[in-house]
Amino acid sequence: MAADGGALSMFSVVEDVLQQHGTSRIGDLDLVESRKAEQAASRRNEAAGWLRKVIGVVVAKDLPAEPSEEEFRLGLRSGIILCNAINKVQPGAVPKVVESPSDSALIPDGALSAFQYFENLRNFLVAIEGMGLPTFEASDLEQGGKSARVVNTVLALKSYSEWKHTGGNGTWKFGGNVKPTTSIKSFVRKNSEPFMNSLSRTSSMNEKSSNSFTSDLDSNQMTSSRSLSMLVRAVLLDKKPEDVPMLVESVLNKVVEQFEQRLSSQYELTNTSPKDVAVSHGNQPPMKFASCDKRIEDNLKVIKREESFNKSYISDEESKSRLLKQQMIFDQQQRDVRELKQTLHTTKSGIQFMKMKFHEEFQNIGLHIHGLAHAASGYHKVLEENRKLYNQVQDLKGSIRVYCRVRPFLSGQSNCLSCVDHMEDGNITINTPSRHGKGQRTFSFNKVFGPSATQADVFSDMQPLIRSVLDGYNVCIFAYGQTGSGKTFTMTGPRELTEKSQGVNYRALGDLFLIADQRKDTFHYDVSVQMIEIYNEQVRDLLVTDGANKRYPLLV
Numbered sequence: 001m002a003a004d005g006g007a008l009s010m011f012s013v014v015e016d017v018l019q020q021h022g023t024s025r026i027g028d029l030d031l032v033e034s035r036k037a038e039q040a041a042s043r044r045n046e047a048a049g050w051l052r053k054v055i056g057v058v059v060a061k062d063l064p065a066e067p068s069e070e071e072f073r074l075g076l077r078s079g080i081i082l083c084n085a086i087n088k089v090q091p092g093a094v095p096k097v098v099e100s101p102s103d104s105a106l107i108p109d110g111a112l113s114a115f116q117y118f119e120n121l122r123n124f125l126v127a128i129e130g131m132g133l134p135t136f137e138a139s140d141l142e143q144g145g146k147s148a149r150v151v152n153t154v155l156a157l158k159s160y161s162e163w164k165h166t167g168g169n170g171t172w173k174f175g176g177n178v179k180p181t182t183s184i185k186s187f188v189r190k191n192s193e194p195f196m197n198s199l200s201r202t203s204s205m206n207e208k209s210s211n212s213f214t215s216d217l218d219s220n221q222m223t224s225s226r227s228l229s230m231l232v233r234a235v236l237l238d239k240k241p242e243d244v245p246m247l248v249e250s251v252l253n254k255v256v257e258q259f260e261q262r263l264s265s266q267y268e269l270t271n272t273s274p275k276d277v278a279v280s281h282g283n284q285p286p287m288k289f290a291s292c293d294k295r296i297e298d299n300l301k302v303i304k305r306e307e308s309f310n311k312s313y314i315s316d317e318e319s320k321s322r323l324l325k326q327q328m329i330f331d332q333q334q335r336d337v338r339e340l341k342q343t344l345h346t347t348k349s350g351i352q353f354m355k356m357k358f359h360e361e362f363q364n365i366g367l368h369i370h371g372l373a374h375a376a377s378g379y380h381k382v383l384e385e386n387r388k389l390y391n392q393v394q395d396l397k398g399s400i401r402v403y404c405r406v407r408p409f410l411s412g413q414s415n416c417l418s419c420v421d422h423m424e425d426g427n428i429t430i431n432t433p434s435r436h437g438k439g440q441r442t443f444s445f446n447k448v449f450g451p452s453a454t455q456a457d458v459f460s461d462m463q464p465l466i467r468s469v470l471d472g473y474n475v476c477i478f479a480y481g482q483t484g485s486g487k488t489f490t491m492t493g494p495r496e497l498t499e500k501s502q503g504v505n506y507r508a509l510g511d512l513f514l515i516a517d518q519r520k521d522t523f524h525y526d527v528s529v530q531m532i533e534i535y536n537e538q539v540r541d542l543l544v545t546d547g548a549n550k551r552y553p554l555l556v
């Protein structure tokens with residue numbers, strides 16, 4: 001299993017490198033391509049995001065947050081963003097950054113912009129190399145499709161920055177897909193510098209840990225790492241650049257790097273839990289680790305165990321947080337239920353109170369209605385009593401009442417011809433003609449109305465009798481007098497009738513219907529009318545509708 005895992009891992013390394021060089025023929029090309037494209041986009045976005053964050057979106061205005069490969073290349077082409085970023089991580093790494101002109105519209109795109117990005121890129125690459133980070137070629141930004149190495153450099157710089165922010169403790173390791181520069185020239189010229197760096201890092205790690213672990217293991221690891229690096233270096237040093245193809249260089253570089261990483265991780269594991277290692281190796285002393293393969297196998301076992309432990313730890317954490325959430329929801333629901341119960345209790349009490357109030361008010365209304373019913377029956381009794389008393393008063397006033405009304409002089413008649421001497425209370429005194437001997441005679445009536453009396457004054461004395469009619473009493477009102485004395489005027493009114501000049505008939509009928517309407521809930525009245533004329537001892541019906549001048553026989 002371990003051997004398979006190691007072989008697979010190595011296989012993926014080789015495939016990775018081959019894929020980078022565009023020569024992979026292993027596996028399904030389409031799948032690999034799409035996976036690679038996704039990874040590349042993700043890494044590019046990460047690099048762009050970090051650059052924008054480090055130098056600010058204003059300076060990084062030419063670089064979108066999620067750029068396409070072309071946008072990424074064009075954004076970084078001037079080198080301004082890269083120089084500013086490395087200066088943020090390592091102040092003064094690029095002493096002079098050639099910034100873009102403030103008004104680019106005034107300067108045509110030409111020599112100056114080419115100069116800018118060349119100078120900036122050169123300075124940036126020198127600084128990156130000086131920091132021991134993976135670099136790229138300036139030409140990678142001139143043509144499309146080669147931004148992977150630029151991304152790699154930016155992510156290495158990011159990783160370096162983060163390591164620095166945490167205080168720079170321990171060994172800085174870039175976990176990304178580090179691709180060393182593929183320049184054969186620089187590779188040979190620098191005397192295999194990447195390997196030198198790797199070796200120095202491994203040595204430093206081993207030095208730090210030497211106090212806490214056996215020197216035999218350290219020396220084994222150091223020897224293994226160094227021997228492999230030395231071996232590679234020895235093989236490459238005497239080769240001409242033309243003899244070392246770019247592909248082989250990358251593969252070797254990757255293999256050595258993987259080897260170093262595994263050694264260091266195994267060392268860390270052994271250092272932190274020597275017991276586990278001892279158990280996993282059947283209590284064999286560390287000195288028994290004879291070969292690298294054996295160590296890699298053990299290392300893989302430990303890594304797998306750690307992974308499963310991490311998984312179970314993560315699932316434990318997840319279930320705990322889920323339980324916590326459920327508990328919180330349960331608590332909240334319990335609180336809600338308590339509140340609802342409280343509200344229900346309050347509502348019940350309110351309804352009880354309202355019921356009680358309603359019952360009380362209902363009883364009060366019953367009592368009130370009973371009182372009203374009692375009062376109503378009493379009212380009818382009182383009304384009857386009142387009616388009797390009222391009509392008794394009318395009787396006492398006289399069942400036959402005689403009134404006298406003096407007609408005023410008509411226009412053109414003189415006041416001096418009046419025979420009325422004076423009127424007082426119910427008496428009228430008139431001057432008698434001289435042929436019977438000049439004198440006066442006084443006549444008594446229930447009331448005397450003078451020439452200035454109005455129609456309303458005359459009717460006011462008759463009005464109480466209309467109510468008696470509706471109480472069931474017979475009433476008769478008639479006028480008597482010589483021709484032209486004012487009978488028609490008093491009973492009906494003048495020719496041009498107004499409300500004010502209405503006579504007794506109109507007013508009596510008005511009152512009759514008004515009182516009947518007021519009593520409609522208690523009494524029902526049938527009203528009929530008959531109009532007859534008695535003239536020359538002849539009785540004539542004035543309301544016949546058949547056109548006949550119907551005369552009744554003389555009623556004697």
Ligand SMILES: Nc1ncnc2c1ncn2[C@@H]1O[C@H](COP(=O)(O)OP(=O)(O)OP(=O)(O)O)[C@@H](O)[C@H]1O
Pocket residue numbers: 406407408410481482483484485486487488489490494
């Ligand atoms: N109180 C009054 N005030 C003003 N004018 C009156 C009054 N009484 C009567 N007249 C007027 O006197 C005139 C005669 O009145 P009216 O026709 O009522 O008399 P009469 O008794 O009905 O007569 P006849 O018996 O011939 O029908 C009318 O022009 C009437 O307007």
